[in-house]
Structures are given as C-alpha cells and as structure tokens.
Amino acid sequence: MPIMEDESGITTVSRRRFIQASAALAAVPLVVPQFVSAATETPTPSASPAAAQDTGRVVPTCSTFDCGGKCDIRAHVDQGIVTRITTLPDGELDEAMPIMRACIRGRGYRKFVYHPDRLKYPMKRVGKRGEGKFEKISWDEATTLIADNLKRITAKYGPASRYVHVGTAVSGGTFSGDKMVRRLLNLTGGYLEYYHSVSMGNTAAATPYTYGTPATGSSLDTLLETPLVILWGHNTNETIFGHANHYFQQMKRNGTRFIVIDPRYSDTVASLADQWIPLLPTTDNALMDAMMYVIITEDLHDKDFIARYTLGFDEASMPEGVPANESLVAYLTGAKDGVAKTPEWAEPITKVPANTIRQLAREYATAKPAALIQGWGPQRHICGERTARGSTLLATITGNVGKKGSWAAGYGGIGNRKFMSEPESIENPIAAKISVMNWMQAAEDASKVTPEQGLKGADKLDTNIRMLFTLAGNYLANQNPDINKAAKLLEDESKIEFIVASDLYLTPSARYADLLLPETSFMERWNIGETWGTGNYVILSEKLVEPEFERRSDYEWLREVAAKLGVEQAFSEGRDEKQWIEHIVETTRAAMPAENMPSFAQLQVQRRHLFKSEPYVAFADNIRDPQNNPFKTPSGKIEIFSKRLYDMNNPEIPALSHYVPAHEGPQDALTGKYPLQLITWKGKNRANSTQYANPWLQEAQTQKLWINPQDAARRGIAQGDNVRIHNDRGISMVPAEVTPRIIPGVVALQAGAWWQPDASGVDRGGCANVLSSTRITPLAKGNSHQTMLVEVEKA
Structure with a gap:
C-alpha cells in the first residue's frame, strides 16, 4: 500500500511503511519544552522514488557537526530509510592514522534525525x-x-x-x-x-606573544614514548577530542605516566590518570608560578635551552627599555614585590598542597621529555590568556619546545592543517x-x-x-x-x-x-567531513535519504x-x-x-582518503636551526617576557604571564554573597548543545549539578534534591549530584543544556549560561563564560 493523503490533507501511511518507520524512530519521550508550532505533527518517513532498489545498503559516512573526530558511521539504508547505525569493524583500523569508531553520539544519530519534533516546514x-x-x-x-x-x-x-x-x-x-x-x-x-x-580564541591570541605564532600541537604519534603527560584541564574521554584517546591508550600501555589537573574528577581522570591534582578554577597561574619557582630554585631548568632560545628569563636577558626586576627570576623570587612564589604561597590560593606542587614540578622538569597539554576549558576563563601563556613558560624553561615527545602549549592540531x-x-x-x-x-x-x-x-x-x-x-x-x-x-x-x-x-x-x-541533516545532503587537526583524513558524507x-x-x-x-x-x-x-x-x-587525492567518482567508491604524513613536532625547525628559522617574535626568540605586552600597560595582561586574582574568582569580594565557583564541562552525549534533543543521549547522561558533600551538607542538600543555582544574572534549577568528584568550593554543570525558562524566567533545564558573564577577556576580547560565582540552595 502506498503512502496516501486523506481528505483533510493529513498524511497517512500503510501498515508496512508504518512498521519500517517505527523501527527507525523507536519512539522515546523527549524531555524538552513544547512550543506552539506547526512542527509538532507526527512525522511520516517516506521512501525516495528509487526506494524499491535501495535495499540493504550499508554506507560508510560521517556527520558534519562540530565534532573533530569524524567517526566512521555505517548507515544501513533500506527503502529510503536509515534503519540502523553500526561502525568501523576493529579489523579495519589503520594504525598509521586510525579512523575513529563511532562513539555514543555517532551511534545515536538515527534517533536525532528521525524524531517527531524535527522542524518540517518553513x-x-x-x-x-x-x-x-x-x-x-x-x-x-x-x-x-x-x-x-x-x-x-x-x-x-x-x-x-x-x-x-x-x-x-x-x-x-x-x-x-x-x-x-x-x-x-x-x-x-x-x-x-x-x-x-x-x-579556543584566547589561547590563539595569547600564545603568539611567546612564540610569534599561535602555538599548535604536535602530531599525537610523536608522544608514544613520552614518559610523562600532564593533562591540564583536558578532558578527552568525555569530549571525544579527536584522536587523543586512541594515542593516549597506546601511551598508557607503553608506560606513560598521566597526571590530570582539573577541579573535577572527570572520566579522563578515572580512565587515564595515575594522579589527580584538583585546584580552584582561575588559580592555574599560581600553580604554574610555584612550579617554576621550584624548578628554578632547585636548579632543574634547562639552562642551555634558555640561553640559546629565550628572552626575559633573568635580568641579563631582558629587552632594552624595561626597568629592573621585571624578569621571570625576579618575579618568582619576589625581587619586586617582596613575595617569593613558593609552593607555600600558592597552596592557600590554589588549594593544592605545597608538597604536591613540589612533586609535580620536579616530575615535569626531570622527565625528559614531558608534555604539558592544556585543554580549552581553562582558557575560557577571564584569566584564560594568562593561563594559556603560563603553560608556554613552563614548557620553555624545561626545554620542552620543538622536541619529539614534548608539547609547546595549549591543545591544537597538526600545524592547524586544512586539507580540502x-x-x-x-x-x-x-x-x-x-x-x-x-x-x-x-x-x-x-x-x-x-x-x-x-x-x-x-x-x-x-x-x-x-x-x-x-x-x-x-x-x-x-x-x-x-x-x-x-x-x-x-x-x-x-x-x-x-x-x-x-x-x-x-x-x-x-x-x-x-x-x-x-534544515536537512547530514544524512539528507552532500558534504565532505573533515577532522580537526588531530586527524589526517576526510570522509565523504553522502546524501543517504531524501528529506x-x-x-x-x-x-x-x-x-x-x-x-x-x-x-x-x-x-x-x-x-x-x-x-x-x-x-x-x-x-x-x-x-x-x-x-593523491581521489577523484569525486573514486571517492564515492572508497568513501575516505587518508593524507598520511610524517610525525610533526611543533616548532622543531625553530629549535633545530634558529639562525634560518627564527621565532616570529620581535626578538626572533621565545619571549618569556613580551615587550609588546609590557607597552600595553594593562595589569590584566602582564608582560610576564603570572597569577592575577580573577574577577569572580575565589579571591573576589563577591564570594561573600556568592561563595561557589561554577564551572562547566563538555559531556560525552552531545557536542555543545547539538543532540540535546536526542532522548537516547539524554538517558545516557542526565543534567545535574555536581556539588561536593561538604558544600551540600552546609546547605542541607541531599542526593537528588532539586537545587536553586543563582547569582545576579539568573537562576537555574536542576537536581543535585552530591559527589566527591568535585572539590569543595566548586560546583559543576554539563555545558550545552537547552534553556527552559518557566513563567517567572527561572531556567528549569540546568543551562549554565543564564549564570555566565559577557565580560570580555582583556587581550583577545574573547569569552570568559567559565568564570562565574554562584550560590546554591535547596529548592
């Protein structure tokens, strides 16, 4: 029986087609607000004209969402409907450049595409x-x-x-x-x-003041024999950050030691970390300062590297026109302000024990090489530019720039290479x-x-x-x-x-x-899927079904x-x-x-193309031959001290990146009214807010406020209680997850939940952005939405 339309103009469907559609839809209730709209009619998937011949195809494809892995999706197409999604079999993995297998998001695309709440008409x-x-x-x-x-x-x-x-x-x-x-x-x-x-715009704006160009990451295959990796606010297991997990698991098997620095005991900590070091948000630079103090005062810094490649380490290497006591050594030892940046100085600021800071500094300086890889979360704070640049100073004084197994700065791609x-x-x-x-x-x-x-x-x-x-x-x-x-x-x-x-x-x-x-979904149009810089391949994203x-x-x-x-x-x-x-x-x-890019006709057969390349180490040419490959800074060197920033005369953009108490940070007077720092994280079940409306993925991870048992007890909050999170900008209500996986003084919400205001304007969806600030960062004029103070109470 064909699809028909009755006298009222409502589309109907045969029993056979209904069974096919039901298999594709697998209806699960969608927990989102219902708006008055013509989009709320029941969907009736219909076959394309060629559907009779379109039986049992399995098409390798990929999505074109803001997701860097470009996982391999095997779409099972039967009579014009995607009935199932599988992924790349284990046996087809290419270790030279592994195509990612579909994660929970990739496996959930069918429910996202075939959902009754999708828009249908202009x-x-x-x-x-x-x-x-x-x-x-x-x-x-x-x-x-x-x-x-x-x-x-x-x-x-x-x-x-x-x-x-x-x-x-x-x-x-x-x-x-x-x-x-x-x-x-x-x-x-x-x-x-x-x-x-x-x-990652704050990192992109800040790191050129150290290196002359935005600090890019090396290719991950250069880290396979690295003895130590510090993941600083880098949560790869939940964000599914490109191909990092594939290589990190290989490194783990090879004996690499992982230390994760994060206020939250993330899934990355649980699966990778040999050590978790939590700290208060916005205090990253204080921890970095104290680490550098230990490294330098214990004579663990790379003197030859510093002498050959850098500017601004000590008073003897400062640019002209700068007064005394502005160098890194002068700052760390307190020559100007009388405060030595010791681990004991940093402990009450960061809440990281002084002995832990010493251990971390010594490990990083003595592991040769070591990779300190900073995620994009820390640089989304109001102090993010300082934090991003602070990691470049640590890499520089330990000689971990331009060498295989090291890492120069924040997380980036393989030279930010773009293929298509x-x-x-x-x-x-x-x-x-x-x-x-x-x-x-x-x-x-x-x-x-x-x-x-x-x-x-x-x-x-x-x-x-x-x-x-x-x-x-x-x-x-x-x-x-x-x-x-x-x-x-x-x-x-x-x-x-x-x-x-x-x-x-x-x-x-x-x-x-x-x-x-x-709009059409990626299953309903033609495109080419491109990986972020961690991958070296493209995948044809073919139009699989008619809209x-x-x-x-x-x-x-x-x-x-x-x-x-x-x-x-x-x-x-x-x-x-x-x-x-x-x-x-x-x-x-x-x-x-x-x-050797295939023709379009060839690509429709082979589905993907790998751009195989040699392992890439960021800034390797600058270190190998600085005479012919100077850094693109005014001095031609790595600038620990930036005269360009010094001339801006802005205390929030110090020429020597160091700790400055942040607006809405733990030392702000506003903590008297709003004592908790709220941070967000990118979860495994959506990319930003994309796929929030997928009920399968809502089941995978529910929206809750993570709060430490100590903070919960002070407020009379028990597991599962509905809580009111508020500051002067807004109010959000969501159930509480009382857990030691977040440190005292900090609460956390998964990012990307849809805003669901009630009649009084109170958000009922756990959307953190009703609480975040539009304050712009001083250098990049960028976002600082991770920096926010709130109070939480039982609703």
Missing part, C-alpha cells in the same frame, strides 16, 4: 519574539521575505547592518549554509563580520570586524563598540545590527553568556528587525526567529534568494549541492597533487 513568527509561535508558509513566501528584508534593511541602514551569527553545528563539513550565506551577502554589499573562536579546498571566496566589502562577544553591543548601540572594546578594521561602526542570520547555531539564546540579557535584547523588535534561523529543531535560539526554516516534508538544505533556499536578488549565477556558478562537492574535491586534487 514558518514565520505570529506571536511575540521568543514565544515560539509560528505558522506554516510556503518556501516561495519564505525566500521572498528574506530577499525583501535584505533589500529594505540594506537600503535603509547599509550592508554593515547585516550579521551572520556563530553556527558551529555544520563546521565539521567543507560545504555549509553559513559559508554560503556569507558568499551571498558579499555579492550584495557585504556584512559585519566577527572574529574570535569561542572554543572551500568554495571560492568573494571579498567582503565591509572592513569592520567585531569580536563574537561584541554582537549584543553592536545590536543595542553600535557606538559602544570601539577599538578598545574589540572593533577591528575601523574606528567606529556606522550602524547597528539590523538583520541577523543564525544557521545551524544555538549561540544566539543558549550558548551565549548571560542568556537573560540576550533574550531581553532579542525581544525588542526595534533593535534587530529581522532574524532568520535555520535548524533541525525549535531550539531556544530558534524561538527568537522571525522566519524559521527546516521528509518540506525540509531543504540551506544552500537550496539561499540559491532561491540569490535569484530574487538577481545574483543567482554568480552565487551558484550553476552548481547544485552535489556538484559543489565534486568541484571542491577536484579543486583539492589540483592544488595538492602529491597527496
């Missing part, structure tokens, strides 16, 4: 912004609305009033709607662009750029966005943001710090006049759209908008989505002939 807002009330419209109406508003707003305010928000849920693919909407805007006058990576070409760019006529942290200012009052506040490329902004695109992103009103402040701005229709959102679900951010569009209902890829509707703006040929160059992927593959082949 819709326009009919209620107030944020209410989530929409009505179904046609695609012609939708693309006409976009084209008309682009013309109107551009004519009235200029092209700089147009803004494309952060959208990372497609950043794992070569081709994406957020890239193509930028192409369209550049063809029609440009747009206000942002800079800064929310993930991208659609040819069209220059943005608008020179001004804002930090991603400036967008609210730019929408509220653009005159407040000054060069001192993060503006680049211009002295001032000529207009506020008036039109905003958020494609495959939930940053607008979920991942954005201080959600309540963001929501208030978004609700004011006199500010941003038109918001276009495209997504799979009615996310908290999508609730604020004026026009809401149903249901009226879902369309962003590229398809953007092409229609381009036609209504009169620039379709320049925009599309006559290519559909699949032809763009073919073009990208062939362009890459021509640009990289030595890599």
